[in-house]
Amino acid sequence: MRPARSNADQANTRRPVREPEIYRASVGTYVFGDMPTSQGRRTPHAAVPDRHVPGEPGLWVFIFGDLSVFAVVFAVYLWYRMHEPGIFAASQQQLEPAYGAAYTMLLLTSSLLVAQGVYAHRSYAATGIARRCLLGGQLCGMAFVVLKIVEYHSKIADGLTITANSFYLCYYIVTGLHLFHVILGIGVLTFLLNLAGKAPTLRREAYIEGGASFWHMVDLLWLIIFPLIYLAR
Amino acid sequence: MQKRIQIVCTWSGVIAAVIVGVGLLLLAKFIPPPHPDDPASTFVAQYQHNLVGIRVGVTLMIITLALLVPWSIVIAARTRRVEGSMPILTYGQIAAIPFGFAVNTMASVSWLAAAFRVGSADAETIRLFTDVGWFLFLIVWPIFSVWCVLIAAAIFTNQSGRPFFPRWVGYFNLWCALAFVPGFTVVFFKTGPLAYNGILGFWLSTIFFFVWLAVMTVEMLKLINLDTPDDEHRDASEWLGVSTHHADPRLPKAVTDTTVAR
Amino acid sequence: MRQRVSLLWLVMLLMTLASWSLGIEEVSRPAAASMFGTLVLSIAYIKVRFIGLDFMELRDSPIALRLMFEIYAAAVMLLVIVLYLVA
Numbered sequence A: 001m002r003p004a005r006s007n008a009d010q011a012n013t014r015r016p017v018r019e020p021e022i023y024r025a026s027v028g029t030y031v032f033g034d035m036p037t038s039q040g041r042r043t044p045h046a047a048v049p050d051r052h053v054p055g056e057p058g059l060w061v062f063i064f065g066d067l068s069v070f071a072v073v074f075a076v077y078l079w080y081r082m083h084e085p086g087i088f089a090a091s092q093q094q095l096e097p098a099y100g101a102a103y104t105m106l107l108l109t110s111s112l113l114v115a116q117g118v119y120a121h122r123s124y125a126a127t128g129i130a131r132r133c134l135l136g137g138q139l140c141g142m143a144f145v146v147l148k149i150v151e152y153h154s155k156i157a158d159g160l161t162i163t164a165n166s167f168y169l170c171y172y173i174v175t176g177l178h179l180f181h182v183i184l185g186i187g188v189l190t191f192l193l194n195l196a197g198k199a200p201t202l203r204r205e206a207y208i209e210g211g212a213s214f215w216h217m218v219d220l221l222w223l224i225i226f227p228l229i230y231l232a233r
Numbered sequence B: 001m002q003k004r005i006q007i008v009c010t011w012s013g014v015i016a017a018v019i020v021g022v023g024l025l026l027l028a029k030f031i032p033p034p035h036p037d038d039p040a041s042t043f044v045a046q047y048q049h050n051l052v053g054i055r056v057g058v059t060l061m062i063i064t065l066a067l068l069v070p071w072s073i074v075i076a077a078r079t080r081r082v083e084g085s086m087p088i089l090t091y092g093q094i095a096a097i098p099f100g101f102a103v104n105t106m107a108s109v110s111w112l113a114a115a116f117r118v119g120s121a122d123a124e125t126i127r128l129f130t131d132v133g134w135f136l137f138l139i140v141w142p143i144f145s146v147w148c149v150l151i152a153a154a155i156f157t158n159q160s161g162r163p164f165f166p167r168w169v170g171y172f173n174l175w176c177a178l179a180f181v182p183g184f185t186v187v188f189f190k191t192g193p194l195a196y197n198g199i200l201g202f203w204l205s206t207i208f209f210f211v212w213l214a215v216m217t218v219e220m221l222k223l224i225n226l227d228t229p230d231d232e233h234r235d236a237s238e239w240l241g242v243s244t245h246h247a248d249p250r251l252p253k254a255v256t257d258t259t260v261a262r
Numbered sequence C: 001m002r003q004r005v006s007l008l009w010l011v012m013l014l015m016t017l018a019s020w021s022l023g024i025e026e027v028s029r030p031a032a033a034s035m036f037g038t039l040v041l042s043i044a045y046i047k048v049r050f051i052g053l054d055f056m057e058l059r060d061s062p063i064a065l066r067l068m069f070e071i072y073a074a075a076v077m078l079l080v081i082v083l084y085l086v087a
Helices: A007-013 A021-025 A057-083 A086-095 A097-125 A131-156 A165-198 A203-232 B003-027 B040-049 B051-082 B088-116 B123-138 B140-155 B166-178 B179-189 B200-226 B229-240 C002-025 C030-055 C063-086
Strands: none
Touching: A057 A086, A057 A165, A057 A203, A057 B166, A057 B179, A057 B200, A057 C063, A086 A131, A086 A165, A086 B088, A097 A131, A097 A203, A097 B123, A097 C002, A097 C030, A131 A165, A131 A203, A165 A203, A165 C063, A203 C030, A203 C063, B040 B051, B040 B123, B040 B166, B051 B088, B051 B140, B051 B200, B051 B229, B088 B123, B123 B179, B123 C002, B140 B166, B140 C063, B166 B179, B166 B200, B179 B200, C002 C030, C030 C063
């Protein structure tokens, strides 16, 4: 006679059931829930737990993907440089590294402000500090765009357009694509400003972290572009 | 039944993608694209050396672009299921799909027209028709970007509690939407990375399109396999106001008993 | 944590100024120019790592994510430096 199945047996034979990602994602509580802060009071958020994915995992697909596209663009720039070193060296002399340094400092400052904004939102330091920090970061970003338009204008007025030579082709492609990302980033920061003004929830916090990561990515890319195009002869 | 339809449509898209690859790559040798800067005689020579291959390959492309429509509709249909009473994102996808694929089909027609008259038309006309074909192929990027953004929006705003694509697929769609953007530059450049044979003008968008097809297909199949008969019944009750539950399970699954869902 | 980020900002600002002065050095020998260029790109790599690890908070993220970032940063900067020197 077969022995009765005990609970232990069942536990051993039952395979662990892992809920498919899709279910969790569809309910919208993938990484975070729509949980308001406890009892509606503003309590200081616990220190960020160890091994916490900033934003949410899916966002990093996007960020690494964008970084890879830029890596391809850098490779294109360097490939052209390899084939026409003389033109590149001569044209690089026409650029003004002062612009580049100014851009770098603007973006570094904006990254700092955005990071401070995230911390402020996370720890509920005081009403409005998070918004003011994010706004400051956004203003630095807008200053970047304005300065970039000034630089482009002065170049185009000198006749150095995108079809001038292969260096300027690459220059406008790299900086143009980056400018597009800065403008996108300003839009993202607007969205974050909107979120920061509402009652904090874990979900909103994750969005703010994620949006801030996108802005840091934009800064990161410029940190590579500045030496590559303006400085490295 | 619905599950079977979805699976057939999804696989038709896979077959389509493979045949497009075979058609354009092997038969027509249209990948890699010609240099826009080449003299017109090169273009004519390309047609003359491979006339049959080009005609067959490009015709295959027209057929398979049609097969991609049911594939795309599966995504739209699943979006419908997770949207509420005003399924804007679904309608947007349904509108974007024929727009994109129709313009791509016109690209094929342009190439076929050039191949049709390669003997009698002058070289510059042949080159121009080839250019028009490549433009139609690549310039249509905005609608594909919009389509990807619509899918991403559907994923991120899904509050229905029903299974849908995981969130990373939404971010992936946003990435692809960005990757299609450089297509607008092909009308400005005849050489370099932004021309229609260039790495940013052509290769980025095309490689991304096929990777996007592959990723979406895999995720669609995973999603379809999660379907249960309950989903179908729920759909019928919610959207049709009828129930497909019938008394005798031996009867065919026709809507014979119509009970109004409350 | 806030102090660290502010400190890093200052450090990176100084590194930017240092890179700038290195970059606009007029050097006669192309070998020296390459050396300065490599130095400037290496400084950029350090800045990129700071942004990723401290501003994007990848230091506290799961090992897989952090590893992916480190590999990406190292690979891209290596590629850039190698292709830069080959010219």
